[in-house]
Amino acid sequence: MLRSHTCGQLRKSEIGQTVELSGWVYRRRDHGGVIFIDLRDRYGVTQIKFDVNHGSSEEIMKNADQLRSEWVINVKGKVAARPEEMINAKLGTGEIEIEAAELKILNKSKALPFELEEEKESQANEQLRLKYRFLDLRREKLQTIMKKRDEVIVAIREYFHERNFIDIQTPILANSSPEGARDYLVPSRLYPGKFYALPQAPQQFKQLLMVGGFDRYFQVAPCFRDEDPRADRHPGDFYQIDFEMSFASQEDVWAVTEPLMIQLTEKFTDKKIVAKPFPRITFQDALAKYGSDKPDLRFEMPIKPITALIKSDCGFSVFASAVKDGGVVHALKVDGGNVFTRSIIDELTELAKTKDAKGLAYIQMRPEGPASPINKFLGDELMNKIINEVGAKTGDIIFFGADKFRTVCAALGAVRSKCGELLGLKDPKKISFAWIIDFPMYSMSEIEPGKVDFEHNPFSMPSGGLEALEKEQPLNIKANQYDMACNGYEILSGAIRNHDPKIMYKAFAIAGYTKEEVDRKFGAMISAFEFGAPPHGGAAIGFDRLLMILTDCDSIRDIYAFPKDGAGRDVMMDSPSEVSPRQLKELHIKMEEK
């Protein structure tokens, strides 16, 4: 070893010992006759002193004078106490320093394309940092995140192992699944024209593990989806904490999940959990009240239906016609929202429009009385009724959505989230978990009117089983399916699965699939279910998003060692890249001439 200790290790107790350290030159303070080097590794920083009066030869002084940022050096010397008034309280090693007696330069470094010190400037452009990710990783922030990522994974593994779950790796080369996101395809060399697909999730494999008798499975599962990225969505590959349980009800899955989330929060953050046990909100209520199936519940700010008030008599044609066409009118009262300027209201209006709202009506609760551009249409009486209904007081603002139910929810949900942000209600010291339950099994197709589609996951067990499928209106059937929302992110999704071939065929039939189609697409799983599949269910935790919240990162790229950029490329390794004609030929791929 080129070191006897790490750069974060030495304390007063080692004073007098001769030690050997290796690391990177972090900072250099050259005083002529004495040179200080802050030597850094991932454990910390130790001050090295080069001083002719304290063990450093003329030659070492000459070499120390050459040292530059990020050179890799090896130093031998004696641990010495710092004079009382020279102690650096900011460093764990701040009470000591090394009096260098030997110096070896292990490697030099070019001047860096950006600075590593956190407190200096705002950080460099992300594209540049990604190109030199190996340097960015030296920064304290990323060192801390990677360490925490490791600790969280260890804690999760321990948690599941303590409860009899076993970690099983499922294939990376798998089959294209006809539902869901775009697949990453891998051409087969031995079977011309055929392809593997990288799994979007280990869904079918974990269900087959249940059939295989592994009644409690979990995995830190790599998942692959070829979709455009977002700040909270890494392009290409990402990780889920995937788990599945046999003989389990929804309550059983929740009972495993909830303590895990609490433990991780308490162990890795100082955030306060808003509500324990976690609230359970139906999908319908979440949409109506918060305008989202992943509401940020660090603040309440509920949306209220006022359709009933509008029904009787309303002079505002936007509201009246929405109700007449079977839509709804909802109101969002924002406490203290009268501080919003015209330009902020314009911005919120644009936001609502991105969710297909046609506009964003509002009433400002000014000190001199309510003011609204739509007052002249509403009339004072109706306006006062609305103000009364939502409980608005001076200083508030009320926003309105009038349209189809889903449109109103989405628009006011986006406005609610933005208002929470603008008013500083998204407290980083708080964390809100909530179960979103009772997802509908089906919804009306948006492409083919009159046709029924799966709302979410076709493999979920419908509530009420076969009987419900046969007797209920499809749109009224709920699925045994649940998400967990956390601070506005969907952080977990799961279900009690449909393990009964009969119910499965029926469920697919309602969505317009013939038995032959189902057999062709999900044959392996369905035929396995004919051999004594146990009832089972589970969930998958979005590990990356969870880690973003635990580490207070806004960008999902910060929590990967080697992230893709916003266009799905690795700018450091330059992937994706071209391959040789020979490789293409082996894979039976002909490139079109450009």
Add this chain to the structure above:
RNA sequence: GGAGUGGUAGUUCAGUUGGUUAGAACGCUUCCCUGUCACGGAAGAGGUCGCGGGUUCGAGUCCCGUCCACUCCGCCA
């Protein structure tokens, strides 16, 4: 595929109604300095103002096009 914001020194940014030689901080180079810790001091190097075109006596600044980045929408069973 669409929208918004941005692109000026190695990095982060400023740059006025269009007007001399495009600035600052940090970094870098050389020198000075024996107690600093974001050390200090002196001097210096470093720019195709993303790219192309246009308007103008004159463009970093105005106009058109284009490329790139980030964020959002679509998309994500």
